Amino acid sequence: MATHRVKTMMELAKVSGISRPTLSKYFNDPDSVRVSMRQKIQTAVEKYDYRPNIFAINQNRKLTKTIGIVVPYSSDPFFAEMVRMIERRCIDAGFWPIVFSAHGQQELENYALATLQSLRPAGALIAPLGRGSDFESVERFTKDVPTIVFDSNVAVGQGFVGSNNRQSIGLIVNYLCRTGEPPCFFEMAPVNPNANKRRDAYVRTMEELGHEPMVVQVNRSGWGFEEIGLTEGNRLIAERSLPSETILCSNDRLAVGLIAAAYQNGIQVGFKEGCSLRIAGHDDHPWSQFTCPPLTTVAQDYHAIAEHSVELLFDIINAKAPAKERTEVLFEGTLVMRESA
Amino acid sequence: MATHRVKTMMELAKVSGISRPTLSKYFNDPDSVRVSMRQKIQTAVEKYDYRPNIFAINQNRKLTKTIGIVVPYSSDPFFAEMVRMIERRCIDAGFWPIVFSAHGQQELENYALATLQSLRPAGALIAPLGRGSDFESVERFTKDVPTIVFDSNVAVGQGFVGSNNRQSIGLIVNYLCRTGEPPCFFEMAPVNPNANKRRDAYVRTMEELGHEPMVVQVNRSGWGFEEIGLTEGNRLIAERSLPSETILCSNDRLAVGLIAAAYQNGIQVGFKEGCSLRIAGHDDHPWSQFTCPPLTTVAQDYHAIAEHSVELLFDIINAKAPAKERTEVLFEGTLVMRESA
DNA sequence: TTTCAAATTTTACAGGCGTAAAATTTCTAC
DNA sequence: GTAGAAATTTTACGCCTGTAAAATTTGAAA
Numbered sequence: 173m174a175t176h177r178v179k180t181m182m183e184l185a186k187v188s189g190i191s192r193p194t195l196s197k198y199f200n201d202p203d204s205v206r207v208s209m210r211q212k213i214q215t216a217v218e219k220y221d222y223r224p225n226i227f228a229i230n231q232n233r234k235l236t237k238t239i240g241i242v243v244p245y246s247s248d249p250f251f252a253e254m255v256r257m258i259e260r261r262c263i264d265a266g267f268w269p270i271v272f273s274a275h276g277q278q279e280l281e282n283y284a285l286a287t288l289q290s291l292r293p294a295g296a297l298i299a300p301l302g303r304g305s306d307f308e309s310v311e312r313f314t315k316d317v318p319t320i321v322f323d324s325n326v327a328v329g330q331g332f333v334g335s336n337n338r339q340s341i342g343l344i345v346n347y348l349c350r351t352g353e354p355p356c357f358f359e360m361a362p363v364n365p366n367a368n369k370r371r372d373a374y375v376r377t378m379e380e381l382g383h384e385p386m387v388v389q390v391n392r393s394g395w396g397f398e399e400i401g402l403t404e405g406n407r408l409i410a411e412r413s414l415p416s417e418t419i420l421c422s423n424d425r426l427a428v429g430l431i432a433a434a435y436q437n438g439i440q441v442g443f444k445e446g447c448s449l450r451i452a453g454h455d456d457h458p459w460s461q462f463t464c465p466p467l468t469t470v471a472q473d474y475h476a477i478a479e480h481s482v483e484l485l486f487d488i489i490n491a492k493a494p495a496k497e498r499t500e501v502l503f504e505g506t507l508v509m510r511e512s513a
Numbered sequence: 514m515a516t517h518r519v520k521t522m523m524e525l526a527k528v529s530g531i532s533r534p535t536l537s538k539y540f541n542d543p544d545s546v547r548v549s550m551r552q553k554i555q556t557a558v559e560k561y562d563y564r565p566n567i568f569a570i571n572q573n574r575k576l577t578k579t580i581g582i583v584v585p586y587s588s589d590p591f592f593a594e595m596v597r598m599i600e601r602r603c604i605d606a607g608f609w610p611i612v613f614s615a616h617g618q619q620e621l622e623n624y625a626l627a628t629l630q631s632l633r634p635a636g637a638l639i640a641p642l643g644r645g646s647d648f649e650s651v652e653r654f655t656k657d658v659p660t661i662v663f664d665s666n667v668a669v670g671q672g673f674v675g676s677n678n679r680q681s682i683g684l685i686v687n688y689l690c691r692t693g694e695p696p697c698f699f700e701m702a703p704v705n706p707n708a709n710k711r712r713d714a715y716v717r718t719m720e721e722l723g724h725e726p727m728v729v730q731v732n733r734s735g736w737g738f739e740e741i742g743l744t745e746g747n748r749l750i751a752e753r754s755l756p757s758e759t760i761l762c763s764n765d766r767l768a769v770g771l772i773a774a775a776y777q778n779g780i781q782v783g784f785k786e787g788c789s790l791r792i793a794g795h796d797d798h799p800w801s802q803f804t805c806p807p808l809t810t811v812a813q814d815y816h817a818i819a820e821h822s823v824e825l826l827f828d829i830i831n832a833k834a835p836a837k838e839r840t841e842v843l844f845e846g847t848l849v850m851r852e853s854a
Numbered sequence: 855t856t857t858c859a860a861a862t863t864t865t866a867c868a869g870g871c872g873t874a875a876a877a878t879t880t881c882t883a884c
Numbered sequence: 885g886t887a888g889a890a891a892t893t894t895t896a897c898g899c900c901t902g903t904a905a906a907a908t909t910t911g912a913a914a
Contacts, residue, residue: 191863226631227572228900232869247593256616271612275597290567398803428803435805462739462769464776464805532893569870573899
């Protein structure tokens with residue numbers, strides 16, 4: 173069966189006795205040819221190990237089968253997980269996902285968008301850097317490519333899918349207040365809209381419950397959240413400047429660092445007798461169950477967000493008309509009670 | 514300056530009064546045209562916001578500027594970090610990196626390789642799944658594309674760059690033996706050559722030091738290392754079947770899970786007075802410094818591995834001749850002493 | 855067997871750029 | 885100012901597939 177390999181569709185047409193347009197039709201949509209023909213083609217394709225030239229294909233198609241995925245930081249477990257789910261859905265739907273990470277840098281986000289744009293993708297799913305984004309560039313991109321924004325609600329694209337921070341923060345603040353001392357809120361300089369929404373949600377919930385909001389903002393930025401949690405946690409502990417013995421972190425990665433700081437200072441973390449600090453997070457990152465103690469947090473609905481983002485994008489692509497209205501979909505968080513708070 | 518956008522090189526030639534072949538030459542290598550011409554072109558390109566069509570370009574070039582990067586699991590912090598460094602180097606060298614993750618699945622690794630191959634990349638840097646790889650597929654890929662293998666030494670491609678496990682494991686085993694009870698070795702069913710090499714290195718070093726090797730292998734596989742460390746750690750502790758109070762884990766992620774297990778069983782981990790278990794890892798993952806207690810481990814030289822892999826690949830690409838001999842380069846690990854052992 | 859719609863083949867052109875060869879212009883050195 | 889080299893332009897063809905339109909064949913129902 174190891175016949176010489178065939179490199180063009182024309183050659184395949186010759187050796188298989190099938191016309192080239194029919195082959196072309198088949199590769200565009202295997203179901204568009206008769207069953208008998210389909211099988212004949214499949215046999216020939218395998219026999220001659222033929223694969224269409226991606227570049228030639230996309231040169232003439234108005235719409236490629238490429239779906240761009242752009243995330244701000246690919247090693248962040250939240251995004252890593254999102255990417256995995258999104259990729260899977262795209263492949264299953266016959267699309268060709270291609271992933272870019274901005275690695276936390278505006279320059280690289282712009283590069284990714286420019287590169288992606290020149291690939292003329294059918295659509296894109298992007299989680300912008302947020303505050304670090306070059307808004308003009310992102311907007312220009314979305315003017316050209318059907319785009320769904322997820323996680324960080326930058327006001328561009330045909331839609332947004334994310335978490336309902338108001339609800340999820342409300343949930344955990346309520347829990348923390350009911351089970352002990354009302355929490356203070358630990359955050360760094362906000363890097364994206366989520367961070368702001370979470371702080372605001374914290375403040376509002378505390379006020380609703382009749383407590384004084386206590387926001388501890390440290391003047392740090394970047395994507396090394398754990399390191400910030402550790403360093404600043406050490407400082408706050410040394411200065412004894414934490415306004416509460418219950419600390420709600422703006423996200424799990426910050427909490428991971430803070431827990432490390434507590435440990436290194438000999439402070440027992442947890443909700444049980446003998447513990448002097450309660451620490452909670454937000455997101456339910458994959459590693460949050462492995463902290464010591466395991467982290468109490470609010471889970472974002474990863475699956476729903478990924479699923480819905482992709483569905484929304486496919487709808488827009490298939491509609492072939494830019495949605496007249498930017499849709500926003502928010503999923504609710506669920507409380508995950510572990511040992512830390 | 515917001516003139517109407519120009520979409521083809523021909524149009525750009527018309528509006529700028531520069532011939533198309535010269536433009537083509539410029540885009541292939543800006544240095545191949547005179548300075549005055551270069552500036553004229555750059556001005557026109559910006560004015561008309563022109564970007565060459567990637568598909569049309571690559572259709573005719575024998576060699577594209579694409580560099581494929583394939584990793585077994587993009588959310589593993591080791592690979593996430595490697596990808597970041599490799600991407601950066603490629604971009605700086607004027608190449609176009611494109612990343613694929615196998616997400617731990619053979620099927621997806623094959624898909625990634627096939628997709629990549631049809632992009633006709635100038636070269637590829639791949640970290641195979643290892644045992645989970647479809648060797649035939651990987652080998653077929655490397656026959657077609659100049660490839661450097663990193664991390665997991667599967668015997669394909671033009672070269673390999675990785676860590677000297679013999680040395681690094683020797684280092685930490687020595688350290689552990691000098692500072693306390695000789696370690697047992699905790700591993701799961703090996704997923705790649707590294708795992709085997711590390712165990713063998715452990716056994717040999719122990720023998721050299723006159724100690725009885727104690728390998729604890731748990732019959733689990735997959736990429737959820739922390740979970741395995743936690744679950745199996747809990748079991749081993751409950752059964753009291755750990756052969757030593759010093760445990761060297763085959764990698765940091767396993768150690769993270771094991772530390773969590775110890776914590777949850779009320780066991781103090783560390784090298785200090787009052788601790789009853791010492792736990793060490795291998796790799797120095799980004800989050801190993803945030804465990805409780807911080808993890809003692811051996812650092813792989815991420816930077817050197819990334820750097821050298823890329824250099825090697827560029828050498829091969831530029832030589833335009835397949836290396837007659839497969840080169841193997843190993844970098845040494847360095848001991849990172851923290852609190853856990 | 856006839857009939858007609860559906861599938862396939864034939865023919866032909868388009869897409870945007872690489873690239874080769876010959877003709878022309880521009881620059882550098884004398 | 886001029887020769888000679890280097891850069892640029894002109895001209896023309898090729899890459900591999902998409903796709904449209906007309907001609908032909910195929911298949912299944914009547």
